[in-house]
Amino acid sequence: RRAAALAAAGRQGATADGTRIEVFANLGSLGDVAPALAQGAEGCGLLRTEFLFLDRADAPDEDEQAACYGGIARALEGRPLIVRLLDIGGDKPAPYLPIAAEENPALGLRGIRIGLARPEVLSTQLRAILRAASSGDIRIMVPMIARVEELRAVRQVLIAEAERLGVAVPQLGVMVETPAAAVMADLLAAECDFLSIGTNDLTQYTLAMDRGNPAVADGLDGLDPAVLRLVAQTCAGGSRVGKWVGVCGGLASDPLAVPLLVGLGVGELSAAPGQVAEIKATLAAVTDAGCAALARAALEAASAAEVRALALEMLREVG
Numbered sequence: 001r002r003a004a005a006l007a008a009a010g011r012q013g014a015t016a017d018g019t020r021i022e023v024f025a026n027l028g029s030l031g032d033v034a035p036a037l038a039q040g041a042e043g044c045g046l047l048r049t050e051f052l053f054l055d056r057a058d059a060p061d062e063d064e065q066a067a068c069y070g071g072i073a074r075a076l077e078g079r080p081l082i083v084r085l086l087d088i089g090g091d092k093p094a095p096y097l098p099i100a101a102e103e104n105p106a107l108g109l110r111g112i113r114i115g116l117a118r119p120e121v122l123s124t125q126l127r128a129i130l131r132a133a134s135s136g137d138i139r140i141m142v143p144m145i146a147r148v149e150e151l152r153a154v155r156q157v158l159i160a161e162a163e164r165l166g167v168a169v170p171q172l173g174v175m176v177e178t179p180a181a182a183v184m185a186d187l188l189a190a191e192c193d194f195l196s197i198g199t200n201d202l203t204q205y206t207l208a209m210d211r212g213n214p215a216v217a218d219g220l221d222g223l224d225p226a227v228l229r230l231v232a233q234t235c236a237g238g239s240r241v242g243k244w245v246g247v248c249g250g251l252a253s254d255p256l257a258v259p260l261l262v263g264l265g266v267g268e269l270s271a272a273p274g275q276v277a278e279i280k281a282t283l284a285a286v287t288d289a290g291c292a293a294l295a296r297a298a299l300e301a302a303s304a305a306e307v308r309a310l311a312l313e314m315l316r317e318v319g
């Protein structure tokens with residue numbers, strides 16, 4: 001298995017039939033780039049920019065952000081870099097962005113809701129990303145979208161800042177991590193360049209179980225059929241308007257989930273850096289027809305445990 005993973009690391013991500021599935025890595029800082037590339041990452045499908053903003057007294061200014069994003073883009077040497085806009089709030093507070101105490105922080109001001117409530121935070125980050133864009137293939141992704149209007153509002157600011165700087169408007173994608181975004185995936189996809197499913201939050205919000213609350217978090221499984229039906233709906237929405245759909249949540253790092261996600265129509269997987277080679281090896285071992293059959297069965301299953309058993313059986317068959 002280790003040998004298969006090592007062999008797969010150097011190849012492009014693809015199923016045994018040659019269907020191309022991009023295998024990217026989730027990055028949290030410049031230091032993550034080298035280990036991800038060593039595993040064969042073909043780009044970054046999720047740069048969590050929070051690392052720049054947390055554990056400090058003042059917000060990073062535009063210059064600091066631009067230098068940081070540019071440095072990561074250069075380290076990726078032309079491979080795609082998908083920069084996620086700031087996703088703080090909820091369980092990730094920052095001292096210089098005071099948010100009034102909330103009874104339900106997971107349902108409160110977090111992710112893009114903060115950027116829209118504090119336009120200077122959003123426009124500063126967008127300008128920094130636009131300035132860094134000459135250093136590589138930089139794309140932008142918006143967290144916690146629940147409504148089409150939010151995407152439109154972000155695009156408006158992006159276009160205004162790009163015009164001001166005299167640069168091209170980069171690709172803009174939406175994270176699908178609320179049930180609303182999954183259900184509205186076709187309309188969202190029509191107005192953006194790609195969708196990337198955040199299965200951690202999508203699972204929390206679909207099952208109404210707080211991912212940070214130990215009393216319920218143990219029961220959370222992204223392979224719950226309710227989540228998978230939303231993944232299927234998201235893929236159908238993307239494909240209706242010709243946009244690719246990826247997964248950047250924890251499911252993309254779970255080899256058991258990989259054939260299932262591919263069978264549901266996912267075309268890009270962004271995994272933890274240490275899992276990239278293993279994910280590529282799993283892809284290389286499965287057929288398109290096998291993935292499709294597994295997905296059909298999983299969509300009829302009644303529990304995550306049933307789905308796991310089906311996926312395990314399929315992976316055992318392919319060795």
Ligand code: PEP
Nearest residue numbers: 198199200201248249250
């Ligand atoms: C997710 O919710 O699946 C995701 C990738 O974002 P985060 O884990 O950073 O909330």
Ligand code: MG
Nearest residue numbers: 177198200201
């Ligand atoms: Mg999330």
